[in-house]
Amino acid sequence: MTRTYGTLRWHGEGRGQWRIDADPHVVLRAKRLFAQVSKRSQGGIVLQHSIHVARDLAWFLQRYPLVMDEAASDRLQAASKACDEAIELAQKVFDRSAPQPTFDLALPARRYQAEAAALTLATGRLLLGDAVGLGKTATAIAVMSDQRARPAVVVTLTHLPRQWDAELQRFAPRLRVFIPKRGEPTKADLELLSGMAAPDVVVLNYAKLAGWADTLARTFRARAVVFDEVQELRTGTSSAKGSAAKFLADACEVRMGLSATPVYNYGGELFSIVDILAPGAMGSHTEFVQEWCSDAAFGGKERVKHPAALGSHMREAGLFLRRTIADVVEEVPALADAVRIPHLVQSDASKLTEAKTAAADLARIILGSTSSNEEKMRAAGEIDWRLRQATGIAKAPYVAAFVRMLLQSEERVVLFGWHHAVYEAWGELLEEFAPVFFTGQESTAQKEAAKDAFVSGTSRVLIMSLRAGAGLDGLQKCCSVVVFGELDWSPGVHEQCVGRLHRPGQEDVVRAYFLHSEDGSDPVIVEVLGIKKAQATGIVDPNAPLTSQRGDVGNHIKLLAEQCLAAGAVPV
Numbered sequence: 419m420t421r422t423y424g425t426l427r428w429h430g431e432g433r434g435q436w437r438i439d440a441d442p443h444v445v446l447r448a449k450r451l452f453a454q455v456s457k458r459s460q461g462g463i464v465l466q467h468s469i470h471v472a473r474d475l476a477w478f479l480q481r482y483p484l485v486m487d488e489a490a491s492d493r494l495q496a497a498s499k500a501c502d503e504a505i506e507l508a509q510k511v512f513d514r515s516a517p518q519p520t521f522d523l524a525l526p527a528r529r530y531q532a533e534a535a536a537l538t539l540a541t542g543r544l545l546l547g548d549a550v551g552l553g554k555t556a557t558a559i560a561v562m563s564d565q566r567a568r569p570a571v572v573v574t575l576t577h578l579p580r581q582w583d584a585e586l587q588r589f590a591p592r593l594r595v596f597i598p599k600r601g602e603p604t605k606a607d608l609e610l611l612s613g614m615a616a617p618d619v620v621v622l623n624y625a626k627l628a629g630w631a632d633t634l635a636r637t638f639r640a641r642a643v644v645f646d647e648v649q650e651l652r653t654g655t656s657s658a659k660g661s662a663a664k665f666l667a668d669a670c671e672v673r674m675g676l677s678a679t680p681v682y683n684y685g686g687e688l689f690s691i692v693d694i695l696a697p698g699a700m701g702s703h704t705e706f707v708q709e710w711c712s713d714a715a716f717g718g719k720e721r722v723k724h725p726a727a728l729g730s731h732m733r734e735a736g737l738f739l740r741r742t743i744a745d746v747v748e749e750v751p752a753l754a755d756a757v758r759i760p761h762l763v764q765s766d767a768s769k770l771t772e773a774k775t776a777a778a779d780l781a782r783i784i785l786g787s788t789s790s791n792e793e794k795m796r797a798a799g800e801i802d803w804r805l806r807q808a809t810g811i812a813k814a815p816y817v818a819a820f821v822r823m824l825l826q827s828e829e830r831v832v833l834f835g836w837h838h839a840v841y842e843a844w845g846e847l848l849e850e851f852a853p854v855f856f857t858g859q860e861s862t863a864q865k866e867a868a869k870d871a872f873v874s875g876t877s878r879v880l881i882m883s884l885r886a887g888a889g890l891d892g893l894q895k896c897c898s899v900v901v902f903g904e905l906d907w908s909p910g911v912h913e914q915c916v917g918r919l920h921r922p923g924q925e926d927v928v929r930a931y932f933l934h935s936e937d938g939s940d941p942v943i944v945e946v947l948g949i950k951k952a953q954a955t956g957i958v959d960p961n962a963p964l965t966s967q968r969g970d971v972g973n974h975i976k977l978l979a980e981q982c983l984a985a986g987a988v989p990v
Contacts, residue, residue, distance in 0.1 A: 422483045423484060424438060424439050424444060424485070425438075426475070427439075427486065427487075428493060435465060436475060437463065438463040447478075448478060467497070468542060469497045469504060469541070472501060505541075507736075508541065508733075511533045514533075519532045520532065522563050523563055527560045528746070530548075531552075534557045537736065544736070544737070545691065549742045549917075550678045550913075550914070551750075551917065552750065554676040554678070555582065556585070559586060560589075566672070567641060568593075571620045571622070571644070572619060573644070573645050574622075574646035575624065575647050575650070583597060586619060594617040595621060597621050597622065598626055598630060600626075600629075602630065603630060611634075620640070630662075640666065642671065645676065647677055664697075674695070679911075686707070686721065688722075688732075689707075710723060750922055754927045755927075756919075756927070757928065758932065759929060760932045765809065766811075770809065770812050770938050772808075773805055773807075777978075780982075784797050784975065785976070785983070801975065805978060806836065806837065806904070808938060810835060811840055813938075815847060817901070817903040817933050821833055824931075829875070830877075830878050830879070831899045831900075832918065832919065833853075834884050834901065836883065838857065840904060844879075851879045852871070854881070855868055855881050856883070858886040869890070869892065872896070885911060891921075893919055899931075901933060905934060905944070905947075906943075907946060915930075939978060943974075946974045
């Protein structure tokens with residue numbers, strides 16, 4: 419007679435749970451297998467049901483048989499089989515050998531879009547990293563067109579709910595869409611979401627998520643959630659929106675994250691994102707760091723040791739899917755590669771003098787052995803703001819002159835920056851071209867008016883924040899020139915910006931000019947960008963060569979501080 423070590427029970431509340439009550443040593447081994455279970459938990463183990471959990475349970479029971487009733491056994495076997503089939507499907511999608519699925523859409527999905535949608539429905543979770551312009555929105559709508567994924571929630575950036583509504587009307591006009599107006603649901607909202615005329619899809623921005631998550635999970639009973647521009651969740655549950663995102667995702671059977679640049683900075687950010695989409699799939703945070711990351715030499719930012727290996731692992735697990743235009747060229751006409759052009763410009767040294775002097779004191783705090791962590795964090799934020807803004811202001815006249823030169827032969831230019839003082843300087847210097855702004859401070863209506871003015875040609879310069887406008891579409895039809903008047907620490911941010919123009923519909927070669935000076939923060943940022951590019955490229959595109967320009971350089975703020983105190987860097 420086969421020995422048994424305890425019991426396995428099914429509880430059907432919510433998505434359903436599995437409970438293990440077994441001998442202490444068996445419970446301990448189960449905790450090692452299921453990373454989502456706290457090692458400090460006492461008594462039995464409770465696991466949220468998923469096909470992946472079921473598969474691991476089935477494997478565990480081969481070594482430690484547990485008593486269960488017939489219904490639980492049938493459920494476990496069916497879910498485990500579904501997981502095996504999903505993994506097999508993922509491999510076929512990667513190999514482009516899967517039969518093309520069909521979806522009930524007004525506009526047919528492209529083959530690669532339908533494949534990704536089918537994979538999402540089969541596995542219940544997917545981080546979709548398709549290149550900009552390949553239609554991640556259409557892929558997500560294909561998912562939501564399936565009854566298994568409704569009702570659904572889309573969480574997106576502040577300026578994009580109306581764009582999502584328009585796309586839903588194009589691809590799936592029969593779906594009822596609701597866009598919340600307030601940060602928390604009203605009585606009328608609650609009645610709508612729980613009534614017979616409840617919408618099929620709720621679209622809201624990340625700022626509203628904390629106030630709506632409970633209602634969407636419990637009253638609306640969402641079965642699927644799509645996190646658009648999912649890099650917004652890269653800090654995980656340390657933020658209110660991250661905690662709300664996890665709460666909502668845990669209540670849904672289907673979870674999807676969309677981003678062409680899921681790695682904005684360091685590879686370790688992926689843990690926070692994936693742990694919301696697929697809890698436990700990458701183990702605990704500690705286990706993830708131990709397995710995949712180097713020692714914490716980046717001020718708490720985990721740097722992945724082998725990005726290509728991590729990317730390959732995520733693909734094989736069916737967690738991550740990315741296609742480029744080259745991968746689907748038979749369905750989407752190939753675009754000419756965007757041309758990225760570094761260009762050295764002058765800067766006004768006098769505008770940097772005061773900032774450098776103040777930064778020197780901050781640098782001593784950051785590098786000092788007696789400074790507290792709190793003092794160092796405060797100083798790091800201030801030195802970053804002071805030096806980057808001062809650098810942008812010092813370059814502003816020369817950046818404006820460069821843009822003016824481009825406009826002698828180009829119809830329109832998109833100019834990216836970071837600081838509002840710099841935007842104001844550019845606006846005054848380029849006034850003759852009727853510049854419009856898309857910087858994060860404008861209302862949704864003002865942003866739409868700015869886009870319309872630029873697309874129509876009323877304005878020839880669109881001044882955008884480096885981190886605003888993600889997901890914005892339509893600029894590729896009227897412009898092919900990008901100018902980075904200020905630089906960001908993250909290569910992913912720059913790629914997002916280039917992707918506003920370098921996408922299907924673009925008929926010209928996109929040129930992106932990176933304007934940098936030899937003073938201020940620019941030299942350090944230019945150097946650090948190479949390191950971060952290696953992180954993003956290896957994970958997202960494992961076959962691409964790494965572009966690291968130097969080894970571990972440590973925290974970029976530390977480099978900035980060291981530069982400030984270098985001989986001759988600070989006026990005496």
